Amino acid sequence: MLDDFTFSKLQDRLQKDGINPFNASAIFRAVHQGSIEASALGKSVRKWYESQELCQLEVVREISSSDGYTRKFVLRFCDGKEIETVLMGYEGRHTACISSQVGCAMGCVFCATGKMGLLRNLTAGEIVAQVHFLNRKLAADGRPPIRNIVMMGMGEPLHNFEPVMDALDILTDPRGPCISPARVSISTVGHVAGIRKLAESGKNYSLSVSLHGASDEERGALIPVNKRWPIAELLTTCRDYSVKTGSKVFIAWTLIEGANDSDDHARRLGELLKGMLVHVNLIPLNPTDGFEGRPPSEERVYQFLKIVKQEAGVPVTIRQRRGIDVGAGCGQLAGS
Ligand code: SF4
Numbered sequence: 001m002l003d004d005f006t007f008s009k010l011q012d013r014l015q016k017d018g019i020n021p022f023n024a025s026a027i028f029r030a031v032h033q034g035s036i037e038a039s040a041l042g043k044s045v046r047k048w049y050e051s052q053e054l055c056q057l058e059v060v061r062e063i064s065s066s067d068g069y070t071r072k073f074v075l076r077f078c079d080g081k082e083i084e085t086v087l088m089g090y091e092g093r094h095t096a097c098i099s100s101q102v103g104c105a106m107g108c109v110f111c112a113t114g115k116m117g118l119l120r121n122l123t124a125g126e127i128v129a130q131v132h133f134l135n136r137k138l139a140a141d142g143r144p145p146i147r148n149i150v151m152m153g154m155g156e157p158l159h160n161f162e163p164v165m166d167a168l169d170i171l172t173d174p175r176g177p178c179i180s181p182a183r184v185s186i187s188t189v190g191h192v193a194g195i196r197k198l199a200e201s202g203k204n205y206s207l208s209v210s211l212h213g214a215s216d217e218e219r220g221a222l223i224p225v226n227k228r229w230p231i232a233e234l235l236t237t238c239r240d241y242s243v244k245t246g247s248k249v250f251i252a253w254t255l256i257e258g259a260n261d262s263d264d265h266a267r268r269l270g271e272l273l274k275g276m277l278v279h280v281n282l283i284p285l286n287p288t289d290g291f292e293g294r295p296p297s298e299e300r301v302y303q304f305l306k307i308v309k310q311e312a313g314v315p316v317t318i319r320q321r322r323g324i325d326v327g328a329g330c331g332q333l334a335g336s
Contacts, residue, residue: 002052003031003125006169007176019045025175032128032176055129075133077126081119083154085130087137087146094138095148098130100164101155106189107224108210110254110291113154121160127167131177149179152187152208158194165201181205187252192229192237199244208250208281209238213260214268222259235272242277251280255301256293266304270312280308280316 005013007028011021026040027049041049060082061074071087086097103116130153135145149171151157157164164186172181185206188194198207211234213219213226220226229237238249251273255261273280282305284295296304301318308316 001055001123001125002027002049003054003128003170004123004163004166006124006166007173009166017048019048028173028175032132032170032173034132055123055125057129057133071137073133075130083122083126083130085134085153087134089143092144093148094134094143094146095150096131096134096146097150097152098127099153099155100127100151100157100160104155105159106156106191108189109222109224110256110285110293118155118159121163122155124163124166124170127163128170131171131179135177145177147179148183148185150185150187152185156189156191156194157186158188158191158198161194161197165203168203168205185250189223189225190229190234191225192234195234195237195241199241204245204247206250207241207247208252209234210252210254211269211272212252212254212256214265214272218260218265222256231272235276238278239276248277248279251278252283253280254283254285255296255304256285257296257300259293261296261300261304263303263307266307267311270308270314273308273314274312276314278314280314281319282316283319 002010007024010028011024014021014024014027023041023045027045030041030049031054056078058076059073060076062071064071069088069090071089073085073087074082075085076082081102083099083102085099088095088097099122101121102119104111104113105118106114107117108114131146131149138145149168151164151168168181168184171177171179172184181204185208186198187208187210189210195207195209198205210223211219211231212222214231216226216230219231226234238251241247241249253260253269269280282301284301285293287294305316305318308314
């Protein structure tokens with residue numbers, strides 16, 4: 001589909017179809033900024049443009065959180081497959097939490113999407129279409145467009161590497177939605193091969209790696225992919241990533257009462273990360289159907305933070321669970 005093409009791929013496609021690639025700018029703007037510059041397109045180019053298909057999305061369900069900061073949408077594609085897209089707005093800044101796959105192959109035990117298995121990958125156009133959809137919603141409310149993107153919806157983005165990279169190329173293109181690469185965050189459960197490719201890509205996106213356990217046994221019980229890429233290999237890859245890119249890696253640690261929230265866990269986490277260019281985000285668990293774990297008390301969360309920060313000197317913050325009442329953990333709506 002036409003919205004799958006990055007600018008350079010669009011130029012190649014035009015060339016292949018016998019159309020002057022000079023038209024790529026106007027067509028790219030038409031697709032990704034919604035403005036068809038009719039006068040800029042000759043008759044034959046316009047005919048070509050109108051013969052092309054664009055990704056179509058249908059809203060199946062929409063829920064807003066009680067605090068009004070989060071709106072969650074279940075969106076359906078032409079083949080009937082459904083995904084979730086979340087719009088988070090705070091003090092006039094809007095962030096899109098978008099999906100990269102329908103379902104997910106990683107099978108994390110605390111995640112509703114993981115229970116679905118991988119149904120299929122999204123195309124670049126289907127990833128981009130989620131942002132266009134949210135921008136139309138924002139425009140209808142007279143609000144400014146999306147300025148931040150987190151690849152933290154359904155799916156493991158680095159397991160669908162090329163379409164995700166193409167989608168982010170499009171979303172950060174100044175001729176398109178023009179989102180700053182520094183405001184794009186890719187969240188991975190520890191897909192080591194993908195982290196290596198991302199480091200090689202030269203893209204300046206922010207990288208967040210989910211750890212959740214300080215030993216292979218503990219982490220493997222929550223994240224099955226740890227068997228393929230154990231902690232030592234994952235953290236070596238994160239170190240290499242920082243050396244290659246000069247960027248810190250964000251480490252996500254979902255706190256689950258009784259499973260990984262003790263003082264001992266905090267100390268072992270600190271030991272693992274000491275000296276690395278990292279920032280830890282602590283996330284009290286978002287309860288999901290089918291997983292019995294619960295978030296720890298606020299007191300426990302602060303005690304955990306204190307140990308990691310003071311004893312290991314690792315920077316750490318607590319992430320708020322916005323939208324918990326709309327099931328804004330990945331896959332909680334579409335999965336139901
Ligand atoms: S947490 Fe992320 S990687 Fe793990 S199963 Fe869920 S969507 Fe997949």
